[in-house]
Amino acid sequence: MFILFILARNQIAMYNLLKGKRGIIFGALDENSIAWKTAKRAHEEGAVFTLTNAPVAMRMGEINKLAAECNAQVIPADATSLEDLENLFTKSMEILGGKLDFVLHSIGMSPNVRKGKPYTALDYDYFVKTLDVSAMSLHKTLQTAVKLDALNEWSSVVALTYIAAQRVFPHYNDMGDAKSLLESITRSFGYHYGKAKKVRINTISQSPTVTTAGSGIKGFNAFYNYADEMSPLGNATSEECANYVVVMFSDFTRKVTMQNLFHDGGFSFTGVSLEVMEKFMDD
Numbered sequence: 001m002f003i004l005f006i007l008a009r010n011q012i013a014m015y016n017l018l019k020g021k022r023g024i025i026f027g028a029l030d031e032n033s034i035a036w037k038t039a040k041r042a043h044e045e046g047a048v049f050t051l052t053n054a055p056v057a058m059r060m061g062e063i064n065k066l067a068a069e070c071n072a073q074v075i076p077a078d079a080t081s082l083e084d085l086e087n088l089f090t091k092s093m094e095i096l097g098g099k100l101d102f103v104l105h106s107i108g109m110s111p112n113v114r115k116g117k118p119y120t121a122l123d124y125d126y127f128v129k130t131l132d133v134s135a136m137s138l139h140k141t142l143q144t145a146v147k148l149d150a151l152n153e154w155s156s157v158v159a160l161t162y163i164a165a166q167r168v169f170p171h172y173n174d175m176g177d178a179k180s181l182l183e184s185i186t187r188s189f190g191y192h193y194g195k196a197k198k199v200r201i202n203t204i205s206q207s208p209t210v211t212t213a214g215s216g217i218k219g220f221n222a223f224y225n226y227a228d229e230m231s232p233l234g235n236a237t238s239e240e241c242a243n244y245v246v247v248m249f250s251d252f253t254r255k256v257t258m259q260n261l262f263h264d265g266g267f268s269f270t271g272v273s274l275e276v277m278e279k280f281m282d283d
């Protein structure tokens with residue numbers, strides 16, 4: 001009886017929040033990816049969508065498992081290539097049978113982080129790549145959608161970001177600058193697309209999460225645990241992030257646009273927690 005109660009409490013109900021909606025989900029690399037969890041929740045909520053990732057990420061083949069589970073087709077696209085993006089939007093509309101209602105941008109990569117270059121000795125070719133993949137790709141995605149008139153009125157675009165856009169986390173390196181640009185593009189494009197077509201664009205600023213991109217940051221475990229102890233509700237999980245994205249894609253958030261929405265258990269507005277203070281107390 002008690003076990004049944006626990007199960008019932010932890011189970012997320014299905015609400016058909018995205019019934020009749022069509023979309024594109026970028027960035028599902030493996031089952032830890034935030035985009036992977038979002039695809040599964042969006043499917044449960046009645047959405048139809050295509051899945052996409054960089055051609056090089058397809059080699060792992062993992063995405064095909066997700067595609068089978070979600071009854072979705074996979075269209076490879078390097079999110080920095082306008083040609084690939086145009087193909088992605090055109091094919092998605094063909095496959096799904098019309099204009100789209102949502103897009104998830106869940107993309108991040110820094111060659112400087114990967115190669116261990118410190119922030120004060122960046123490789124500038126790598127830096128340009130970081131900005132192109134992690135931030136300008138959102139602009140390119142949106143500009144392609146405008147060009148093809150691919151999004152319905154009241155469509156919702158969500159990109160994932162991190163609080164290193166506002167505050168310094170030393171090992172986050174040039175990804176902090178990329179996230180600042182990503183959030184700025186969200187505001188600027190949100191204005192233009194909102195005026196023209198009532199399309200809303202937001203970023204969700206997620207807690208540290210154990211994924212391929214997340215764990216690639218040096219000292220990840222330390223700032224994962226620090227964030228957890230600083231957040232009154234604890235770190236937000238990838239499943240919880242997926243739920244939030246689904247709500248942002250739904251019709252219940254139609255007037256939310258150009259925002260950076262913290263999904264971090266309260267971390268962003270906590271000065272210090274008792275747990276962290278205790279670590280510095282004399283006795």
Ligand SMILES: NC(=O)c1ccc[n+]([C@@H]2O[C@H](COP(=O)([O-])OP(=O)(O)OC[C@H]3O[C@@H](n4cnc5c(N)ncnc54)[C@H](O)[C@@H]3O)[C@@H](O)[C@H]2O)c1
Nearest residue numbers: 027029033034057079107108160161208209211212213214
């Ligand atoms: N994991 C965290 O701690 C955390 C916290 C806050 C925000 N985020 C953000 O969430 C998003 C998703 O990351 P994740 O943590 O799920 O990790 P992930 O590694 O599973 O996802 C990153 C994705 O970006 C894709 N990608 C890289 N280069 C690309 C390109 N040129 N074209 C298309 N796709 C490309 C990768 O193939 C991968 O699928 C990222 O924007 C990340 O910065 C992550």
